Amino acid sequence: MRNAALRSNLLVPEVREVMDIRQASGYLGISADTLYKYASEGFVPAFKLGNRWRFKRSRLDEWMDRQSDLNAPSEANPDAKKPVRSEI
Numbered sequence: 732m733r734n735a736a737l738r739s740n741l742l743v744p745e746v747r748e749v750m751d752i753r754q755a756s757g758y759l760g761i762s763a764d765t766l767y768k769y770a771s772e773g774f775v776p777a778f779k780l781g782n783r784w785r786f787k788r789s790r791l792d793e794w795m796d797r798q799s800d801l802n803a804p805s806e807a808n809p810d811a812k813k814p815v816r817s818e819i
Contacts, residue, residue: 748788755786759795 747754752770755777756763767784770777776790 750786750788752784752786755791758786758788759791 750758752763752766756766759766759775766775766786769775770784770786775786776794777784777786779785
């Protein structure tokens with residue numbers, strides 16, 4: 732039973748509260764180069780520890796929630812663009 736638990740831990744990467752650029756890019760599903768650019772431009776919440784970028788998971792989650800709210804069509808705004816189905 733212990734061997735199964737050890738194997739399952741190897742398959743699932745640990746997600747920490749404070750992540751480096753490699754961990755955060757994997758968490759967000761984007762390349763490390765893109766995340767570095769976004770952090771440098773202030774587009775994503777990040778901070779530098781020494782000369783290395785660090786990302787708090789909770790802040791990234793909040794940021795993603797805000798971004799999804801901004802990009803979602805609102806029921807209050809009937810003029811918001813809705814996806815168009817292609818006719819087959």
